[in-house]
Amino acid sequence: MALELFQNDPYLRACEAVVTGSDRKGRWFTIDQTVFYPMGGGQPGDSGVAFRADDSEFEIADTRRDPSTGDIQHFVKRIADLPEPGAQLHLEINWERRYLHMRMHSCLHLICSAIPGKVTGAQIREGRGRVDFDVRYPRERHHLEESLNALIQQDARRIIRIYTPQDLENNPTLVQNLSIKPPEGVEKIRMVHFEDLDIQPCSGTHVAHSGEIGEVRITKIESKGRRNRRISVCLVDTEVDTNI
Ligand SMILES: [Zn+2]
Known part of the structure; x- marks a missing residue:
């Protein structure tokens, strides 16, 4: 291995x-x-x-x-x-590609702290991504975009902590508040914290400080079923200027 x-x-x-x-x-x-x-x-x-x-x-x-x-x-x-x-x-x-994945992946974590729902799916690409939540809100993108950029600018430190299933059992409030269900049947659960902002179980790659994500734009909020919202987001510095 x-x-x-x-x-x-x-x-x-x-x-x-x-x-x-x-x-x-x-x-x-x-x-x-x-x-x-x-x-x-x-x-x-x-x-x-x-x-x-x-x-x-x-x-x-x-x-x-x-x-x-x-x-x-x-x-x-x-x-x-x-x-x-x-x-x-x-x-x-290919570091340029991976770093774009890391920035977008970290951005999706911060969206979790801005939306009180459970994640039902996510997709990350170079400079853009989307995440689905089992909620009916939000409908309006500007407010979410503002809150998300404010969270990014806090430049929160990313910390990885390993939990055991017992640790999670002892902390039911933490588990209730997670947007992503912790994996079952594993001895070690890798938890990704953006200090004071968000904590989720995740095995992906993330930036060290939320400020590295840079400014983002919510490009779309769509309804995907009665209780499902899909949020699409992109990194502003990778956006193609269509006005040229
Ligand atoms: Zn992650």
Whole structure:
């Protein structure tokens, strides 16, 4: 099983690794440690580059978690690039893309603190994202946009804490207030705090301070069913100016 370096340090862009296995049919390989985040929680898997010992390189197109073993699968574009077990690699993620995911992912956490509902779905892309809540409100986007940008500007520190199922049992108020249901049947639950603003169980990658998200715009609030609102949001500095 790969050591998941992004869990403790989401800012790590590169690492050395040894190939532990590969699958020709599936076009993926596994390694002893990785900086590549596997698709999950609405966040896409990382892409990037791998360098072999002879300095030649190949592309990693996608990263997923193997549903049967839980190990991280790194997908190559071309079957000829698949490394042999034992090979030593230097891996680098596409950092610009990942950082946009981190900023948007963190933004979706802050929306949770602005809307008193349970999350029923989320999707994160480069510079934009959306989250569904089981509520009838809000209907109006300007007020939400203002509150959200105010939360971002507080520049709250992000802290990761590991809880046991027992910790959660001892703290029913915390569990009631979560927008995202904690995973069941696991010994350790990874909780992401934006200090004084929000706390949710999550295994994704987030920015260290909420201010890094930058200014955001709520692009749409839609009704998706009688008790379901979909909030779409984008990072202002990545928006394409359609007036040009
Ligand atoms: Zn998260």
